[in-house]
Amino acid sequence: MSGSSGRLYAAIDRAADRMLRASVIERLAIATASTALALLIGVTIVAAAGYDPVQFITNMLEGALGGRSAIARTLRFSTLFILTGVAVAVAFRAGVFNIGVQGQFVVGGFATIMSIIWTAPLLPEGIVGGVGLLLIGFLAGIFAGGAYGALPGALKAYADANVIITTIMLNFIATGVVGWLVQNPFRGEGNAAPNTERIPEYVSLPSIVFDSSGFSIIGLGIALATVAVIFVVMERSRFGYDMVTSGHQESAATYSGVGAKRTVVLTMTLSGMVAGLAGAVFAIMIQGYYTDPSGIGTYGFDAIAVSLLAANNPLGIIPAGLLFGGLDSAGSHIGIYTDVPVQLIDGVIGLVILFVAVPELFRMAAERIGLGGESR
Amino acid sequence: MSLADYAGENRIRIAGIVAVVGVIVFTAAAMDLPIIDIVTVGFVERSLQAATPIALTAIGGLYAEKSGVFNIGVEGFMIFGAATAATMMWIISGGSPGQSDIWLAILASVLISLAFSIVFAILLIRYEADQIVAGLALWFIGLGFGPFMAVLVWDSRNSPSLESINDLTVPVLADIPVLGPIFFDTSPLVLFTAVLAVAAWKFLNDTRYGYWIQAAGENPEALDTAGISVTRVRYAAVIFSGVMAGLGGAVLLAQAGSFTGTGETMVSGRGWIGIVAYLFGNYNPLGAGVAALVFGGLDMLQIQLQTVGINVPNRLVNLFPYVGVIVVLTVWGSTRTPSAVGEPYESEE
Numbered sequence: 151m152s153g154s155s156g157r158l159y160a161a162i163d164r165a166a167d168r169m170l171r172a173s174v175i176e177r178l179a180i181a182t183a184s185t186a187l188a189l190l191i192g193v194t195i196v197a198a199a200g201y202d203p204v205q206f207i208t209n210m211l212e213g214a215l216g217g218r219s220a221i222a223r224t225l226r227f228s229t230l231f232i233l234t235g236v237a238v239a240v241a242f243r244a245g246v247f248n249i250g251v252q253g254q255f256v257v258g259g260f261a262t263i264m265s266i267i268w269t270a271p272l273l274p275e276g277i278v279g280g281v282g283l284l285l286i287g288f289l290a291g292i293f294a295g296g297a298y299g300a301l302p303g304a305l306k307a308y309a310d311a312n313v314i315i316t317t318i319m320l321n322f323i324a325t326g327v328v329g330w331l332v333q334n335p336f337r338g339e340g341n342a343a344p345n346t347e348r349i350p351e352y353v354s355l356p357s358i359v360f361d362s363s364g365f366s367i368i369g370l371g372i373a374l375a376t377v378a379v380i381f382v383v384m385e386r387s388r389f390g391y392d393m394v395t396s397g398h399q400e401s402a403a404t405y406s407g408v409g410a411k412r413t414v415v416l417t418m419t420l421s422g423m424v425a426g427l428a429g430a431v432f433a434i435m436i437q438g439y440y441t442d443p444s445g446i447g448t449y450g451f452d453a454i455a456v457s458l459l460a461a462n463n464p465l466g467i468i469p470a471g472l473l474f475g476g477l478d479s480a481g482s483h484i485g486i487y488t489d490v491p492v493q494l495i496d497g498v499i500g501l502v503i504l505f506v507a508v509p510e511l512f513r514m515a516a517e518r519i520g521l522g523g524e525s526r
Numbered sequence: 527m528s529l530a531d532y533a534g535e536n537r538i539r540i541a542g543i544v545a546v547v548g549v550i551v552f553t554a555a556a557m558d559l560p561i562i563d564i565v566t567v568g569f570v571e572r573s574l575q576a577a578t579p580i581a582l583t584a585i586g587g588l589y590a591e592k593s594g595v596f597n598i599g600v601e602g603f604m605i606f607g608a609a610t611a612a613t614m615m616w617i618i619s620g621g622s623p624g625q626s627d628i629w630l631a632i633l634a635s636v637l638i639s640l641a642f643s644i645v646f647a648i649l650l651i652r653y654e655a656d657q658i659v660a661g662l663a664l665w666f667i668g669l670g671f672g673p674f675m676a677v678l679v680w681d682s683r684n685s686p687s688l689e690s691i692n693d694l695t696v697p698v699l700a701d702i703p704v705l706g707p708i709f710f711d712t713s714p715l716v717l718f719t720a721v722l723a724v725a726a727w728k729f730l731n732d733t734r735y736g737y738w739i740q741a742a743g744e745n746p747e748a749l750d751t752a753g754i755s756v757t758r759v760r761y762a763a764v765i766f767s768g769v770m771a772g773l774g775g776a777v778l779l780a781q782a783g784s785f786t787g788t789g790e791t792m793v794s795g796r797g798w799i800g801i802v803a804y805l806f807g808n809y810n811p812l813g814a815g816v817a818a819l820v821f822g823g824l825d826m827l828q829i830q831l832q833t834v835g836i837n838v839p840n841r842l843v844n845l846f847p848y849v850g851v852i853v854v855l856t857v858w859g860s861t862r863t864p865s866a867v868g869e870p871y872e873s874e875e
Binding site: 195199247249305309311312314315316318319320322323325326327329330333334444448451454455458491493494495496497498499500501502503504506507508510511514 | 598602649653654655656658659660662663664665666667668669670671672673674677678683787788789790794795798801802805839841842844845848849851852855856857
């Protein structure tokens with residue numbers, strides 16, 4: 151689709167242009183307004199469906215921030231949103247619409263668990279073996295995620311296959327194949343549920359500060375370190391420069407000798423690697439085994455909202471990831487303690503993305519009520 | 527453009543399809559697979575039924591893109607279409623739906639899709655929303671609020687068994703061998719879609735408005751100069767595409783007879799496949815219909831394989847359409863899109 155990809159790039163070009171022209175404050179304002187408006191609509195729907203909106207808001211806040219275990223849960227989700235958000239941001243920043251982070255996340259996490267299960271008998275038990283297996287697991291996750299991201303990248307570069315659609319299809323395929331694998335050949339012996347065996351107890355991220363199962367401050371540390379690394383790669387390295395240039399201005403990049411095809415493949419690989427790392431953290435820190443991926447969270451999809459809220463800037467991913475961690479944590483609280491359907495939260499996340507896509511809406515609204523002042 | 531012209535312009539594409547079919551037939555023959563048993567009349571009938579929602583969505587999406595707007599939100603519209611049709615069928619009938627309730631539910635679902643489409647079109651055209659991001663957003667909104675509606679009504683993401691549409695048997699015509707059972711003794715929605723595909727093709731190529739739609743996508747300045755509002759034409763095309771996708775979702779529900787809201791819902795990528803179908807069909811409604819049939823066939827292959835005793839796990843056979851999409855995009859990646867797609871148009875006035 152050379153014509154269409156040219157068109158896509160032009161569209162991204164314009165969007166990027168608009169983004170660059172917008173000041174940081176304006177971006178923040180758009181992100182805040184989008185989230186606020188989406189939440190407002192969510193609360194309105196809750197009220198319309200016959201629930202008490204005040205009670206709903208109280209429950210949301212309680213679920214996100216009420217007490218130590220709620221905060222640990224928020225940070226647990228935030229860790230995953232920061233990692234998957236960075237994976238999306240890497241690609242979007244380079245103008246490649248990787249919608250396949252969910253699939254790369256699944257493939258990465260599955261590879262992590264299987265590699266640990268397979269190599270565990272070869273290493274000594276205890277701390278040394280545990281650290282070794284953790285390293286093996288993380289590397290396997292990063293490698294598998296990267297490879298699963300490189301595939302649509304290569305299809306784009308060498309066969310001009312639309313990345314949006316191929317990555318969405320690869321999500322379905324990842325869920326289906328991994329789902330089948332954990333149900334059949336790799337199902338743990340004697341498991342009633344479609345799960346693999348558990349990884350050994352000694353392969354885990356230690357719970358420090360928060361004594362909560364499913365969250366380790368080390369996981370959050372890995373996420374923040376990833377943000378730092380990606381920030382440096384994208385903002386300070388030659389490769390990052392090429393990536394962003396080819397995303398924003400294909401023609402300029404071609405003139406300056408950047409191999410556009412190679413860049414697309416490398417971008418998708420890097421994005422997939424981060425997604426695979428996210429999958430590894432999810433598999434080790436939260437689950438300890440792998441299950442049918444159609445039942446796990448849609449972190450890779452929600453990450454698109456996280457990245458867009460952050461204007462695809464790695465540093466902006468941190469607050470956006472925390473916000474979404476809070477939303478999801480509130481969602482699970484609501485799911486347990488109220489009968490408001492939790493699917494509402496997914497819908498609200500969709501609304502956030504929709505509003506972020508329409509900055510003009512807020513700009514016009516701001517002009518009308520005399521905020522901002524400057525005309526476009 | 528006549529069929530002969532279309533065939534002439536798409537020689538490579540058609541040769542490609544023939545080659546693929548040839549390879550499949552050859553492999554099957556070499557492996558001693560009973561092809562005759564696989565491609566039965568029943569298989570064609572089921573494939574056509576599976577293809578209808580995809581074809582309806584593809585035809586709508588094609589109009590939007592022809593007019594210069596990439597409506598990537600069709601998957602979301604399909605989910606809304608299916609969810610509203612299901613809930614409407616339940617509400618209208620008070621919990622025990624019959625055949626007439628299906629038609630009312632489809633109608634209600636189309637009207638609701640119309641309302642959503644108008645809002646979406648305003649965001650895309652008046653407020654110049656990023657078409658890709660907004661379209662993705664619509665998918666996520668559908669994934670959230672579709673099951674949300676189901677939970678509100680049934681306390682579960684899935685509906686109980688509702689009513690599915692009965693076959694329509696046309697007297698006399700149904701007795702024609704092969705064609706009879708395929709077209710005249712099947713879901714009336716199949717025939718409806720076939721007629722609609724032909725009408726959409728004639729309209730796009732043989733009416734003045736059809737030319738306007740094409741001009742809005744290829745050369746909006748010229749259309750503007752001729753005194754036609756580009757914006758108005760685009761509004762019409764985008765709203766049409768949303769309504770068609772909503773209809774596609776409602777038809778999917780009417781054929782399935784119950785709503786599934788787990789995972790990626792019962793729509794499960796059919797909207798995305800619809801987009802690929804019109805790319806594959808080279809922006810021709812008839813071509814899109816044929817492409818939809820290919821995907822519908824892949825979707826229905828499972829039953830056929832079972833009947834001839836080839837045991838591939840369901841979970842894996844269900845992935846065939848997705849693999850098919852990737853193959854299609856890889857082999858026929860380079861379609862020519864209308865030149866002004868994705869660019870907001872601002873009149874000089």
